[in-house]
Amino acid sequence: MNVHSAGDRPIATPPPNDKRRRILDAAVQVFAQHGFFHARVTDIAREAGVADGTIYLYFKNKDDLLISLFEDRMEGIIAAFRAELSRLEGAAERLDKFVEMHLGMVEREPQLAEVLTVELRQSSKFMREYKAPRFQEYLDILAEIFELGRRTGEFRPDLEPRILKRIVFGALDEVSLVWSSTRRDKYALADAAREIRNLCVRGLMASAAHETAQQGDRP
């Protein structure tokens, strides 16, 4: 990302926190491949090209490594999402973009997606205290979209952003999980995106039926 700054200093100077980054990158790979519990710290160290002990210079313990990984990656993702969304006006447009970006990320970095998705869940079991603030923030982007839509009258006034953010995230998450675990052979993520968008915009009911559905389509 900060590629341009590279020329400013002698090339020999390693980027600050080179090791930390390499460890995090390695952790993504290893956690994604074996799952958090079966991942060995040694394997992460080897993958990162550092000694086992080095990991403990940057992270308190294995749990902390997962948490840090999560926070670190989410920070970037949240920033990117906010930047992109801020350029759009309507709530519907933004929701579309959110869905597109979420699934795009899954498609581009399936390993990362798997860690953020699957491993987070199980970790919440044993890290009861960890509230995953970045995850909340991520969800809040969604909530804000719903708020916006409600405020501007674009969306129904009776919708509950607090709940809807979970619903939409859950849908995205499940769809991503299937896609990445089945090695993308079942359906394209683009199809999933369209289906989610359709559900949000039109619901499930047959087009004409909509308004009429409530009153008169069964004579």
Place this chain on the structure above:
Amino acid sequence: MNVHSAGDRPIATPPPNDKRRRILDAAVQVFAQHGFFHARVTDIAREAGVADGTIYLYFKNKDDLLISLFEDRMEGIIAAFRAELSRLEGAAERLDKFVEMHLGMVEREPQLAEVLTVELRQSSKFMREYKAPRFQEYLDILAEIFELGRRTGEFRPDLEPRILKRIVFGALDEVSLVWSSTRRDKYALADAAREIRNLCVRGLMASAAHETAQQGDRP
């Protein structure tokens, strides 16, 4: 369930497969409390009131215990769902019922719900081969509802049951997870049910906006 028949036989008759059932019940508790990985076989044994070794008379190993638990419970759930749903006509009604039953189960047996939901995911990480056939069957109930709706014209003709079943399940699952992990203080599951139903029936858009939203917004 068979409460009435209880009086018919001598009380002394021990329930068939008493031990197996007690172990499974104990496993639900212990897995839910500590998570699969942190759950100790010894704890399950103690909770079940049997010796450690007894567990291995009924299950191949700890993994098999989780899988068996999953299959066993899902079987009952699937049967109950099918029975209930078969009494309803419309796809929309059935979908409503499905949502209601899923969340009702979560509310009644949060521990079981957590195991079926959270632990299954992580287990799929390390039990790559386990395809969770009962879970597929459960999802298929959803898919069948969408098929039905599409066929009868009740639902949009362009919806994809294969994807939608994942979307709706993901939504239900996420909503359940939050509810059970936050100890129900955020919102009632009934609210979540209503929100999901609304999303399915009406989508997100403001009532009038619908058709117009697509064309009218961009003159």
Place this chain on the structure above:
Amino acid sequence: MNVHSAGDRPIATPPPNDKRRRILDAAVQVFAQHGFFHARVTDIAREAGVADGTIYLYFKNKDDLLISLFEDRMEGIIAAFRAELSRLEGAAERLDKFVEMHLGMVEREPQLAEVLTVELRQSSKFMREYKAPRFQEYLDILAEIFELGRRTGEFRPDLEPRILKRIVFGALDEVSLVWSSTRRDKYALADAAREIRNLCVRGLMASAAHETAQQGDRP
């Protein structure tokens, strides 16, 4: 062996101690196949066609089963050896016969031979107290042959039966072990018998060399 007596009683009457014998037979098979330590009592029970617990009606424990097996089989062997040897006059003839019978037994019942040979050794490690009286008796048959030869002047007067019995048994045992573990492909037991006999009768030295070897070498 006692086949003739079978007709004397109703066929239905099972031979006394039928179970005990079946268990011992099974133990030979299972011990030979897996070794004493890796042999499971359950496997012996299955092979014998009895329940696990039944074994403990006839034997104190797994160790006792091995010991009993040993005593039981050795008893028969010793009796047979004594009977056969008593019909021969000379010590050399008897030694020949002993070698022939020992290796013959190995050839006919390799499984039994393996248990008596290999498993006994390791058991002596952990059953420090067990003196294997039948084994001593077996060795004594050999010692008696040497005694006889010494007394009659057939053998050298300076030989030590106490030690020679071990030497000859060790030779037989090792040769048997190799033969049975290599699945008889290296050499025939008959060759080994001849070699042992030659060693005893002629020693290793070239025929003429004998006396001269002792004096002529050191002038």
Place this chain on the structure above:
Amino acid sequence: MNVHSAGDRPIATPPPNDKRRRILDAAVQVFAQHGFFHARVTDIAREAGVADGTIYLYFKNKDDLLISLFEDRMEGIIAAFRAELSRLEGAAERLDKFVEMHLGMVEREPQLAEVLTVELRQSSKFMREYKAPRFQEYLDILAEIFELGRRTGEFRPDLEPRILKRIVFGALDEVSLVWSSTRRDKYALADAAREIRNLCVRGLMASAAHETAQQGDRP
């Protein structure tokens, strides 16, 4: 052995592979005392003054520890034997030396002898694949002696080194086993050595009988 060189270097220099050697030394003691199966890895660790886990840094598992122990010790023994034997001319002299060295080793290191002898046998039961190459090499030293004697005409031309090496090893082994397990009270190993030597040189037959049997050189 390298006692003199001790003064040459700073005492602080730790022997290379200190831990590995200590573990092997400890294993000899513990295996000899309890037998392979009853020996606990924990006990070996304590005896070696290392942690349990340390053993697994040097050896794959308990089996591998036994095998490594065997290979390691045999290597030294084989080298020492070859060195010593190469200084002797005749086959008979070499055979004498072999017997002397084998029993000398048993006398000096009874624990090691017991492990190499007893535990190897039982291990071959469960480590079917392990061919004990060093043991073969050890036996081959014997075979070579017989070959030499046969070639030079010192020994009978009809002897079979392949079989005789087993016979002599078996004799030595059995004699050693008894000596070490009876805590040397029965006979001195020197007696056993003499007895084996006599058997090889003169056979068992009374002197007169001997030559007369063949030709009659004693009036």
Place this chain on the structure above:
DNA sequence: CATGAATGAGCATTCATTCAT
């Protein structure tokens, strides 16, 4: 800062033995 050898707590699993039927 970095290393990686050493640590040792922790746990799933086995299997000889028992005993209620």
Place this chain on the structure above:
DNA sequence: CATGAATGAATGCTCATTCAT
């Protein structure tokens, strides 16, 4: 006598974490 389900003590091995260099 016979059964075989149940027991629970016993142990090999793993791997997160430390710390001397």
